[in-house]
Amino acid sequence: MLRFGTVGVAGLGCIGGSVALAVRQRHVARRVVGFARTPATRRAAVERGAVDEARSPEDGVAGLDFLVIATPLSAVEEFLRMMARADRRLLATDAGSVKKPIAAAARSILGPHNRFVGAHPIAGSEKTGLAAATANLFDGRVTVLTPCAETDPAARKAVREFWEALGSRVVEMSASAHDRCLAFSSHLPHFSSFCLAATISRRDRTGGIRLLAGQGVKDATRIAASDEALWAEIFLFNRDAVLLAVDHYQELLRQMRTALATRDRGTLLRILATARAYRERLDD
Structure with missing residues (x-):
């Protein structure tokens, strides 16, 4: 089974919470760190067993091996900037349903040869929040990867394997498509x-x-x-x-x-x- 040391999940709503639960249930990582702005969400994530540690975004991404950005689209850049200041070996993906602006932001902030691979799991529902999260949300569901031509091949492979480990069927296409x-x-x-x-x-x-x-x-x-x-x-x-x-x-x-x-x-x-x-x- 693919294992990361520590996986961070930024945003603990339905998608991010489901990522955290799936990572723990499937033993994809030794530790899961969740990021949420409100103390109530951070407490709920720890109490539910979705994460081992809960941080505020202000606490930063130090110590992570892999970061999943599952925040609203407007907050993705904040975590890309954290990634730019972090260990260059940090791998990252996201879960946003619009990819072209995120790809452009990643290229601008991280440079063309980076270890961020955009992704969009076609999953979820009209329900929101951590309470709507489930560990099996991605089972059999398509996740789209949108790597750029310059994307680090090792990062591309690792991100594909990560989403597959959560149960997804992975396909690739351009961000524009x-x-x-x-x-x-x-x-x-x-x-x-x-x-x-x-x-x-x-x-x-x-x-x-x-x-x-x-x-x-x-x-x-x-x-x-x-x-x-x-x-x-x-x-x-x-x-x-x-x-x-x-x-x-x-x-x-x-x-x-x-x-x-x-x-x-x-x-x-x-x-x-x-x-x-x-x-x-x-x-x-």
């Missing part, structure tokens, strides 16, 4: 789910719509229960790709609205059948 794909596969679905829930909310002044809400609306708006601050940040970090995805979505909405307004049953059936067939393939 990742962000374009995720704009459609994750960011647009969240964007549209938030919009759907907000649209219904604005019309439901008396609660009558909510009274009649069945499983369909609950399914379609499940991910609208996600943390709004987190998702506003993701949309802004991947703004160009998300805007392109929204443009495509709006065009299809326009086509469906026109078909409905003109009683064009054929066009409606064609769009709906295409949607159904694709949804069925998602479960293959």
Whole structure:
């Protein structure tokens, strides 16, 4: 089994907490150090057994062999700067759902030949915080690595093996390709789910719509229960790709609205059948 001496996990929410729990359960490291800003989260992580030691970010990354940055996107640079001041042998990865800005920050702060390998585990849920973390979150789930051409080959290999040790199926692609794909596969679905829930909310002044809400609306708006601050940040970090995805979505909405307004049953059936067939393939 792959073993590191000490793995640090920055950010102890659903993803970071799950990384810490999985590392301990699978004996990937001898020690796990967690980083969280609030004393309550640090205490909870130790009490739950997710980490051996809990630090504030101000305590720094001294003594780590491997660092997983699972913070909000806006806090990633803080830990990259810590990494730049640390032992040059320190390996690092992240878990952010937007990769191009992080890759650019890593190159700027650490230089082109560095030991940071961007990653995005396609896992999680609309639930947030350490309480939502589970040791098996990454079992069978895809984790995308986004190494640069100059990435240290040994770091690339070690980071791949780390995510595989947590149960992930690892694939690699460029940061730009990742962000374009995720704009459609994750960011647009969240964007549209938030919009759907907000649209219904604005019309439901008396609660009558909510009274009649069945499983369909609950399914379609499940991910609208996600943390709004987190998702506003993701949309802004991947703004160009998300805007392109929204443009495509709006065009299809326009086509469906026109078909409905003109009683064009054929066009409606064609769009709906295409949607159904694709949804069925998602479960293959």
